[in-house]
Each structure stands twice: as C-alpha cells, then as structure tokens.
Amino acid sequence: MKAVSVLLCVATLTFVTPAAAEDTLKIAVPQRGAWDTSISEIGQKAGIFKKHGLNLDLLFTGAGAEVMGAIIGGSVDLSVASGISTVIGGYGKGAPLRIFSSEMAGQPEIYWFVPANSPIKTLADMNGKTIGYSATGSSSHAALLALLSQEKVSAVPTALGGVTLSITAGMSGQVDAAWSAMPYGLKDLEEGKIRIIAKAADIKVLQGRTVRVNFTSASTLAAKKDQFERYMAAYKETVDYMYSSPEALATYAEIAGVSLSIAQKIPILVTKESTNPDQIVGMDSIIAEAIATKFLSAPLTKDQISELVQMKNPPKP
Numbered sequence: 245m246k247a248v249s250v251l252l253c254v255a256t257l258t259f260v261t262p263a264a265a266e267d268t269l270k271i272a273v274p275q276r277g278a279w280d281t282s283i284s285e286i287g288q289k290a291g292i293f294k295k296h297g298l299n300l301d302l303l304f305t306g307a308g309a310e311v312m313g314a315i316i317g318g319s320v321d322l323s324v325a326s327g328i329s330t331v332i333g334g335y336g337k338g339a340p341l342r343i344f345s346s347e348m349a350g351q352p353e354i355y356w357f358v359p360a361n362s363p364i365k366t367l368a369d370m371n372g373k374t375i376g377y378s379a380t381g382s383s384s385h386a387a388l389l390a391l392l393s394q395e396k397v398s399a400v401p402t403a404l405g406g407v408t409l410s411i412t413a414g415m416s417g418q419v420d421a422a423w424s425a426m427p428y429g430l431k432d433l434e435e436g437k438i439r440i441i442a443k444a445a446d447i448k449v450l451q452g453r454t455v456r457v458n459f460t461s462a463s464t465l466a467a468k469k470d471q472f473e474r475y476m477a478a479y480k481e482t483v484d485y486m487y488s489s490p491e492a493l494a495t496y497a498e499i500a501g502v503s504l505s506i507a508q509k510i511p512i513l514v515t516k517e518s519t520n521p522d523q524i525v526g527m528d529s530i531i532a533e534a535i536a537t538k539f540l541s542a543p544l545t546k547d548q549i550s551e552l553v554q555m556k557n558p559p560k561p
Contacts, residue, residue, distance in 0.1 A: 266299040267471045272311040272323040275378070275407055276304040277500035278425045279486075279510045280348050280456070280519055281325045286495050287482030296478040298471065306406035307379035315461050316340065321468065322460040322475075328530055330381030331459045333539030335552050340462040342554045344472055345479070345521035347456040351387045351444030352514045353426040359415055360437055367391075367442045370399040373420035376410050379403055381539060383455045384423050387444040389537055394447055414438075427502045427510055449533075453526030465554060479521060487516045524559035 275281050287293050288300045303320060305311055307327075312334055314320040325347050335341045356375060358364045364373070375392075377385040380403060388401050402419050404410040407428045414422025421441060432438045444450065465472060486492045497507035524530075527549065534540040544552070553559050 266294065266297050267468075267474075268299045268301055269468070269471055269475060270301045270303065270319070270321045272303045272305050272314065272320050274305045274307050274310070274323075274325050274382075275425060277407070277428065277502075278325070278353060279427075279496065279514045280353075282496055282499050283479060283482050283486065283519075284324060285499055286486055286492055287478055289495050290482070290485060290492065292482050292485065293475070293478045296474040296481075298474055298478060306409070307382045310379065312339070312341075315459070315464075318461065318464060321464050322458060322472075324458045325383075325456045326459055327381050327383040327386055328454055328457050328524075329383075329386050329534050329537065329539045331457055332531065332534050332544070332552070333381060335548070336534075336540045336542075336544065341459055341552065342462050342465045343457045343459045343524070343552055344465060344554050345458045345476060346454050346524050346555075347458050347519070347521065348383070349452055349454050349518045349520065349525055351383065351447065351450050351455055352518060353510075354384055354387055354423065354444035355426070355429075355440050356388075356391075356421050356423050356442045357414060357429060357433075357438045357440050358421050359417075360439055362420070362439070364420060364441065365439075367395055367397055367399075370397050370421060370441075373399055374402045375399040376402050376404040376413060376419050376422040378406060378410065378423065384425075384444075386455065386533065386537070387447060387450060388423070390447045390449050390533070391442055391444065394449070395442075426513055427500050427506050430506050430509070431502065449529060453529060454524045457524070458521070476521065483516065483519055483521075487511055522555065523557050524553055524555065526561070527559040528561040 271284055273281050284300050293300055311320055311323050315323055316339055331341055377388045404413045407425055410422045413419050493507050497504045531543055
C-alpha cells in the first residue's frame with residue numbers, strides 16, 4: 245500500500261510539473277503595421293512562436309537604424325526589417341553585426357505622396373523641393389536616393405521618422421512630398437485626399453534586390469544559435485500562414501488599424517516571393533550603392549561578406 249502511495253505521488257508530481265519555460269527573444273520591429281514587419285507579431289498572436297518554444301518581447305521603433313547601439317550592446321537580441329545599407333555600413337565601420345536572414349526584396353509597398361490640393365503633379369515637379377524618407381540608412385532612404393538618381397530629379401531628401409510622423413508632415417505642409425508604406429494612406433488615396441507621385445516598385449535597380457534584412461550581433465548569434473534557428477523556423481511558418489489564412493489577415497488588419505478590405509489587398513501587392521528570408525540578392529550592386537551613398541568607404545572582401553552574412557545560402561552577386 246505504501247509503495248502504491250509513493251507511485252501515486254510521483255504520478256501526481258509528474259502531471260503538475262509545468263512545461264519547460266520558453267526562451268525570450270527581444271526584437272526591435274520598425275514601422276509597426278507594415279505587412280512584412282508584422283511577421284513576428286502575427287506569428288506570436290497565432291501561437292506559432294510559442295510552438296517553437298519562444299516568447300517574443302517586441303519593441304516597436306521608427307526605423308531599424310535606431311537600434312544599432314542596442315543590438316551591439318546586447319539589450320536587444322535582433323532587429324527585423326532594417327535597411328541593408330545601414331547594416332553593411334555599420335559592419336564596415338567595425339561593428340560586430342551579423343545578417344541572419346533576408347527580410348524583403350524590392351520595395352513593393354513604399355511610395356511618395358502629396359496632398360490632393362498640392363500644386364505638385366508629378367515627381368518632375370520636385371526639383372529643389374523637400375521629399376521625405378524615414379531615417380538615414382533605412383530602406384526608404386536607399387529607395388529615395390535610387391529614385392531621384394533614376395529620374396534625374398534634384399529634390400532635397402528629408403528625414404521624417406516613421407510612417408505616422410511622415411504622413412502628418414506631408415499633410416501639414418512640413419515637406420513638399422512625404423513617404424509612406426502600404427497599407428498606410430490607402431484609405432486617404434481612395435477618398436481622394438492624397439495623390440501618389442512615385443512608387444519604389446518602379447525603381448529599376450531595386451527590382452528583385454534585397455533591400456531589408458534581419459540582423460543581430462556576433463556575440464548574440466553565437467550565444468543564442470538554437471533560439472535563432474527556432475525563430476527562423478517559426479518565421480517561415482508564419483509567412484506561410486499569412487499568405488494562406490483569413491485569420492492572419494484579420495489579425496493584420498487589427499495590428500495595422502485598417503479595414504479588412506484594405507488588408508486583403510496587401511498580400512497581392514507584397515508577394516510571398518519578395519519575403520523569402522533565405523537569400524540575399526544583388527550583393528554587388530548593394531555594396532556599390534553603399535559606397536556611392538557613403539555608407540561604406542571601400543568594398544567588402546569575400547571573407548568579410550562571409551562573416552557578415554550568416555546564412556546557409558551564400559549571397560548572390
């Protein structure tokens with residue numbers, strides 16, 4: 245009888261023992277509400293990261309460049325959706341940064357607009373006028389510089405911060421043209437309150453080229469290799485979920501603060517292929533642009549690129 249009691253006690257203890265604690269990753273997320281920057285948040289809400297033993301502590305920021313110091317110092321584990329020029333530039337200056345996945349190829353969601361009553365009709369009218377981007381080194385900054393070069397327009401690039409601040413600046417006349425990222429502004433566009441004068445999707449040099457990456461520090465990646473592998477497994481599972489599930493679109497609409505009808509347009513504009521995290525594309529032109537825009541003082545060697553980009557698939561030229 246005594247032995248039976250002991251067995252029952254052990255069984256009870258086994259039953260009530262909690263599951264192993266989840267590992268927490270502190271993640272910087274710029275431009276909350278954009279489709280691609282919502283991957284971690286949507287996956288967390290759907291329980292996908294939990295399934296992989298992870299809890300995500302999300303820090304919402306205006307631009308990926310803002311958290312470089314926190315990444316290097318270790319107070320933030322990783323940053324998603326950061327302009328690749330920022331990361332390459334930081335590495336070139338000696339920062340111990342590591343890219344562990346691509347985040348976005350091309351710029352299907354970024355555009356520049358003016359209020360409907362603006363005298364500016366096209367980008368050609370912007371010579372000598374101010375036009376916005378988020379922060380120096382961001383993907384919107386790189387896109388704007390490429391756009392002005394392509395169209396041979398001598399507008400004045402102006403840092404405005406995140407999407408909300410940019411829209412306010414554009415609508416209040418603080419700049420002549422502001423930047424935005426879909427779905428933000430689509431309702432105003434439908435209601436005739438704004439006019440789009442340029443789209444990053446029309447910039448030839450950015451077509452199919454990696455523009456944003458997910459990055460961390462060398463020490464964090466080494467110390468949390470297993471967590472990063474599980475993060476990427478859950479990340480890819482979340483991307484599949486976002487492009488196949490009505491529930492994911494409803495969650496996204498809530499995060500972005502837009503109607504479901506507007507949310508449903510975004511996966512069409514931002515293709516699943518563009519969010520492929522497994523390949524950095526156009527590295528040669530990325531580095532050349534970083535030198536031209538003074539983020540780099542000299543090209544990176546093959547050994548440096550191999551150290552910077554910690555992915556199974558090597559970067560494509």
